[in-house]
Amino acid sequence: MSTLDKDLLAIQEMRDAVIRANIAQAAYMQYSQQQVDHIVKAVADAAFKEAERLANMAVQETGMGVPNHKKMKNEVASRDVYEDIKDLKTVGVVGFDRMKKVTEIASPFGVIAGIVPTTNPTSTAIFKTLISLKTRNGLVLSPHPYAVECTKEALEICRVAAEEAGAPEGLLHCLTLSSMEATQQLMKHPDIHLILATGGGALVKAAYSSGKPAYGVGPGNVPAYIEKSANIFKAVRQLVQSKSFDNGTICATEQSIIVDKAIAEQVLSELKKNNAYILSDEEKVKMEKLISPVPGKVNPQIVGKSAACLADSIGVTVPEDTKVLVGMETMIGKNIPFSLEKLSPIFALYTVEDSTEAKQVMIDLLNIGGRGHTCSIHTENTALAEQFSVELPVSRIVINTLSSIGAVGGTTGLAPSFTLGCGTFGGNITSDNITARHLLNIKRMAYGIKDVEVPKPKFLTKPVVENIKAQDPSLDTAVVQQIVDQVLKQITLQNK
Structure with missing residues (x-):
């Protein structure tokens, strides 16, 4: 055919x-x-x-x-x-x-x-x-x-x-x-x-x-911030569970981890305990070519594949129970593969000095793809969570939970949905879970509930001017018009 x-x-x-x-x-x-x-x-x-x-x-x-x-x-x-x-x-x-x-x-x-x-x-x-x-x-x-x-x-x-x-x-x-x-x-x-x-x-x-x-x-490119007050054990466990859930195919799944420098070593240690494999610099370069063979575009062949399968594709042997792959990253851009939405169990990990830098990294990541969608924050600082929620250009901010399942209403009180609006941040008509x-x-x-008195219309000035002119043709029309306008203005002010 x-x-x-x-x-x-x-x-x-x-x-x-x-x-x-x-x-x-x-x-x-x-x-x-x-x-x-x-x-x-x-x-x-x-x-x-x-x-x-x-x-x-x-x-x-x-x-x-x-x-x-x-x-x-x-x-x-x-x-x-x-x-x-x-x-x-x-x-x-x-x-x-x-x-x-x-x-x-x-x-x-x-x-x-x-x-x-x-x-x-x-x-x-x-x-x-x-x-x-x-x-x-x-x-x-x-x-x-x-x-x-x-x-x-x-x-x-x-x-x-x-x-x-x-x-x-x-x-x-x-x-x-x-x-x-x-x-x-x-x-x-x-x-x-x-x-x-x-x-x-x-x-x-x-x-x-x-x-x-x-x-x-719109697309999701969800940044996840582990702030220094967070329960690190719980945060890392949830991030790995979320990223490996259905091999990262939910658009609300976290794509990048941003972590405060003060707790970075603890986070890396917990990642390894939770079956995350940290790529070496050489392995990361190979993975970049797999993620994005054409600059700015993610390879559809990696979507929904397991961590072990992806590692095998670049000739890297990882433990059988590996759930996610992590690449240490410092740059953000359309031509930086790890900073894109990967829809697979591959994390970028950024280390920042403090929450101010973290917020900027999150905004930069959202600006290259994912504006209006979702972000994830792990913190015990409720004031910080609220501040980020106010300032970040996203429609869903999930706190201390799995973003992949939380954003669709699985672990949060959000409406259960598989169509997540991104608002005008992302060019959508709504920011709701549809x-x-x-x-x-x-x-x-609607029944009428108020009575109103419609005011009588004001008389037009033109007949008044013509009437005065008829009585004395020698009068200048512009002068008469000016006098009439002033009189009407006074009457209007008195009626108010």
């Missing part, structure tokens, strides 16, 4: 999916809150039950990540997301202010285009399905070319459960013929009402350029 034939078939599949989803969504709009909630629970339960099988499929198809870690992601995307949204009102009247006599009424967007990344293909599919169903929206998923089968299976599990629970047929779709052209046309389709884009920068930019309302998210609340139009019915 030629590429042209494949693209044409993919475009036709997309158009058919959009048509069917719109027909089904029109019917779904009539469902009650009770019916919607029954469907959402059925889908969450079905996805949770299949979390392990879907995780294995994702690792097998993409070659990225760790099966039992992806299982955890699937469980968060199903159970935790459900727990977060289950009591949310999304049908009919959802709020009423008695004092202001304003009634809020929920209305769905319509049909949503969901772009799914290769790093979290099944968990993102489950997440976007649940929040779409909860808000009475239809959904057409476009999977990453390297993750079509596992994304399709995740959607299929959700679709079957939804329809068995009473959802109209055709409400949920996953495109199966991988085609960038079809994805581009999906985002511009007149019957797509919102784009929910999770993926690479180019795809998110395309979503914003489509002319449609879009929730896109969830069902973001997929609703809220209509407002």
Whole structure:
């Protein structure tokens, strides 16, 4: 089959999916809150039950990540997301202010285009399905070319459960013929009402350029600061756990460690105790070439690979239980591989004199990629944590926890989400963790609560001037106009 034939078939599949989803969504709009909630629970339960099988499929198809870690992601995307949204009102009247006599009424967007990344293909599919169903929206998923089968299976599990629970047929779709052209046309389709884009920068930019309302998210290049007051034992253990979780594929995973000089030796010692391998200068140079063969661009082949696999790729033998690789770094820039977002268990480690220098290093790292996303701080100094939170250009500041899991709501009180907004820091419309609340139009019915007296209009000055001129044609029009303006000004001031 030629590429042209494949693209044409993919475009036709997309158009058919959009048509069917719109027909089904029109019917779904009539469902009650009770019916919607029954469907959402059925889908969450079905996805949770299949979390392990879907995780294995994702690792097998993409070659990225760790099966039992992806299982955890699937469980968060199903159970935790459900727990977060289950009591949310999304049908009919959802709020009423008695004092202001304003009634809020929920209305769905319509049909949503969901772009799914290769790093979290099944968990993102489950997440976007649940929040779409909860808000009475239809959904057409476009999977990453390297993750079509596992994304399709995740959607299929959700679709079957939804329809068995009473959802109209055709409400949920996953495109199966991988085609960038079809994805581009999906985002511009007149019957797509919102784009929910999770993926690479180019795809998110395309979503914003489509002319449609879009929730896109920026990249993460998360800096993690271990401040001198931190519990070093706990901080290092959490950093290694977080970085090695699913081999670093979550965009909120820490990419660089910044540590106060006073505790640097202790941190290095703890890193080694926690199965981190510190690269020698020579090994670091080899790793730099693997991370970024082309300056400024990260090698996609390293994404989601284990520390041992990455070390083997550059001919370095590390202990079998090595969880992360660490390179000592002093520079920051697009052409400095260790300072980039690596999406793999590779850390850069910077040593700083104090918190002032640490803050600047964090800002510099965010400025080369990751503005608006997330930063991590390990400290017992609450005033410092608050100061950094106020001053750093990020939307999430996670304190004394794993950033990878904390930012998505796993270990924090943040809303469970697999689409993390970066605000205008990162060129996004929102800084929120995207969830069902973001997929609703809220209509407002408002009663009049104040009586106002509309003042009588002032008479125009032109008839007054013409009347005076008619009585004495010799008068200069400009002079008369000036006198009238002054009189009217006095009257206006008296009336105030």
